[in-house]
Amino acid sequence: xxxxxxxxxxxxxxxxxxxxxxxxxxxxxxxxxxxxxxxxxxxxxxxxxxxxxxxxxxxxxxxxxxxxxxxxxxxxxxxxxxxxxxxxxxxxxxxxxxxxxxxxxxxxxxxxxxxxxxxxxxxxxxxxxxxxxxxxxxxxxxxxxxxxxxxxxxxxxxxx
Amino acid sequence: xxxxxxxxxxxxxxxxxxxxxxxxxxxxxxxxxxxxxxxxxxxxxxxxxxxxxxxxxxxxxxxxxxxxxxxxxxxxxxxxxxxxxxxxxxxxxxxxxxxxxxxxxxxxxxxxxxxxxxxxxxxxxxxxxxxxxxxxxxxxxxxxxxxxxxxxxxxxxxxxxxxxxxxxxxxxxxxxxxxxxxxxxxxxxxxxxxxxxxxxxxxxxxxx
Numbered sequence: 001x002x003x004x005x006x007x008x009x010x011x012x013x014x015x016x017x018x019x020x021x022x023x024x025x026x027x028x029x030x031x032x033x034x035x036x037x038x039x040x041x042x043x044x045x046x047x048x049x050x051x052x053x054x055x056x057x058x059x060x061x062x063x064x065x066x067x068x069x070x071x072x073x074x075x076x077x078x079x080x081x082x083x084x085x086x087x088x089x090x091x092x093x094x095x096x097x098x099x100x101x102x103x104x105x106x107x108x109x110x111x112x113x114x115x116x117x118x119x120x121x122x123x124x125x126x127x128x129x130x131x132x133x134x135x136x137x138x139x140x141x142x143x144x145x146x147x148x149x150x151x152x153x154x155x156x157x158x159x160x
Numbered sequence: 161x162x163x164x165x166x167x168x169x170x171x172x173x174x175x176x177x178x179x180x181x182x183x184x185x186x187x188x189x190x191x192x193x194x195x196x197x198x199x200x201x202x203x204x205x206x207x208x209x210x211x212x213x214x215x216x217x218x219x220x221x222x223x224x225x226x227x228x229x230x231x232x233x234x235x236x237x238x239x240x241x242x243x244x245x246x247x248x249x250x251x252x253x254x255x256x257x258x259x260x261x262x263x264x265x266x267x268x269x270x271x272x273x274x275x276x277x278x279x280x281x282x283x284x285x286x287x288x289x290x291x292x293x294x295x296x297x298x299x300x301x302x303x304x305x306x307x308x309x310x311x312x313x314x315x316x317x318x319x320x321x322x323x324x325x326x327x328x329x330x331x332x333x334x335x336x337x338x339x340x341x342x343x344x345x346x347x348x349x350x351x352x353x354x355x356x357x358x359x360x361x362x363x364x365x366x367x368x
Contacts, residue, residue: 041274057264060266065267111258123257125246
């Protein structure tokens, strides 16, 4: 079947099996390798990306559901050269260790900040349930708070 | 030669019995559903009391109760454990801000990943909590407009017999290990007939 959607702002149309996981399409057909395969069971969160701004586990999301939607992967999180607050914070706090799971965490965090701009530790615990085998959770928590500060500062600096 | 032929006949007969025996099991249900004796010809002949028992065999099953918890945590699995990852009800029964049911669950089962799905996948509202209730308490709650979202009996029957999320219980897919999830102990058609028979008989609720 033919599926059409926007990915990172670019219109895309593919002839594909509708039940193929969106993750397969993103990585193997569109060659966007930032989104990672972890468990394949919607458990670990390494494959998290955004569909219409909401966090989705792309390993368990059939591409047929993406018809007409806006998909954002880690490659499309920044605004051109302007890094997303989450990306800035991740660099400032030197979060990654091996780094494999980090794109999923960053996409989950970006989705959280769009819903809860200043999350508490409890909000972070409730909403970010991805898995990191290097256990970088402590640095990620700091980075999430830092990203919230950057996002808030950016909003204040924006011309009204 | 004769002896050999007799042995061939005997083994063929034995094989035939075995094959026939296996072919007479009740399909996907390994044992006969627990239908009341009187109902085995057709559920339309059920008394409302028998229909109530049959309906409750389903409504108290984990495929229903896992999503009708009495707290703010969905249950999952055959042992009804609290949903992994600390998943929560959230303000509208669809999860919390950035961890919604639809983060993982879509409108169909995903049997590759073992993630179940159906339209409107969500928890039943807190007022529709069934976990820990008796059959009688569930029925009273189900018929109470304060708890059932203001549904009439007709609307409640419609929900119980036609809502895709309810009927998912008979197409529950496989779990993360590829093991088929357990279905309710009553076949779908028999359950639907029982709900309608119970309602048609005035939806009586037995004494505790």
